[in-house]
Amino acid sequence: MDNVTVFTHPLIQHKISILRDKRTGTNEFRALIEEIAMLMGFEALRDLPLQDVEVETPIETCMTPMIAGKKMAIVPILRAGLGMVNGILALVPSAKVGHIGLYRDEVTHEPHEYYCKLPSPIEQRTIVVTDPMVATGGSAVEAINFIKQYGGKHIKFMCIIAAPEGLKKLQEAHPDIQIYVGHLDRGLNENAYICPGLGDAGDRIFGTK
Numbered sequence: 113m114d115n116v117t118v119f120t121h122p123l124i125q126h127k128i129s130i131l132r133d134k135r136t137g138t139n140e141f142r143a144l145i146e147e148i149a150m151l152m153g154f155e156a157l158r159d160l161p162l163q164d165v166e167v168e169t170p171i172e173t174c175m176t177p178m179i180a181g182k183k184m185a186i187v188p189i190l191r192a193g194l195g196m197v198n199g200i201l202a203l204v205p206s207a208k209v210g211h212i213g214l215y216r217d218e219v220t221h222e223p224h225e226y227y228c229k230l231p232s233p234i235e236q237r238t239i240v241v242t243d244p245m246v247a248t249g250g251s252a253v254e255a256i257n258f259i260k261q262y263g264g265k266h267i268k269f270m271c272i273i274a275a276p277e278g279l280k281k282l283q284e285a286h287p288d289i290q291i292y293v294g295h296l297d298r299g300l301n302e303n304a305y306i307c308p309g310l311g312d313a314g315d316r317i318f319g320t321k
């Protein structure tokens with residue numbers, strides 16, 4: 113599983129446990145999703161390229177490393193992936209943000225696309241796709257299919273909770289991408305919800321239902 117990182121950091125695990133609690137309200141839920149995305153992003157972006165630039169300190173002039181170029185795109189899968197965007201923007205404020213709209217059919221659990229807008233030149237950007245949940249994996253696989261069709265090449269995928277079957281499907285469909293998972297859960301129930309999971313991430317972030 114070389115291309116998969118499952119986080120073990122206690123801060124991430126602690127915050128995920130609060131997310132799971134059905135008594136956690138919308139305000140706190142939204143803030144935690146953002147914080148976890150930032151903590152995960154810190155690790156997921158550790159391979160951003162650096163270049164030395166000249167800086168004059170109060171003492172002397174030196175060559176010192178800064179992120180090379182500003183070509184990054186964050187691409188949330190709507191709606192729930194939106195909740196993770198600000199956490200990553202806090203790390204890389206200059207990143208551009210694309211959007212992919214997908215919803216999962218409640219009966220078939222198949223993903224349906226309703227929107228796609230990506231920043232150009234997408235092929236030159238490091239792309240971080242966000243969605244808190246990977247259940248069957250259908251939405252993640254489809255979103256990355258779109259990004260690749262539009263020319264995206266350097267793709268990282270971040271989710272907060274994944275089911276093993278969805279993660280396997282994503283890895284098999286897109287072995288070339290880096291995948292970051294906050295916690296790997298037990299599996300899916302008969303409605304393709306993650307167990308124990310946290311319920312419907314989109315509804316809990318936006319207070320719908």
Ligand SMILES: O=P(O)(O)OC[C@H]1O[C@H](OP(=O)(O)OP(=O)(O)O)[C@H](O)[C@@H]1O
Pocket residue numbers: 189190191192193214215216217221223243244245246247248249250251252278304312313314315
């Ligand atoms: O792995 P899958 O089986 O495809 O399920 C995961 C998808 O389901 C949820 O979105 P949902 O369809 O509920 O849309 P929403 O974000 O608008 O609530 C979630 O945010 C993922 O996108």
Ligand SMILES: O=c1cc[nH]c(=O)[nH]1
Pocket residue numbers: 192245247304305306307309310311312313314
């Ligand atoms: O458990 C699940 C499965 C799909 N989407 C969610 O938001 N939660």
Ligand SMILES: [Mg+2]
Pocket residue numbers: 192312313314315
């Ligand atoms: Mg939802």
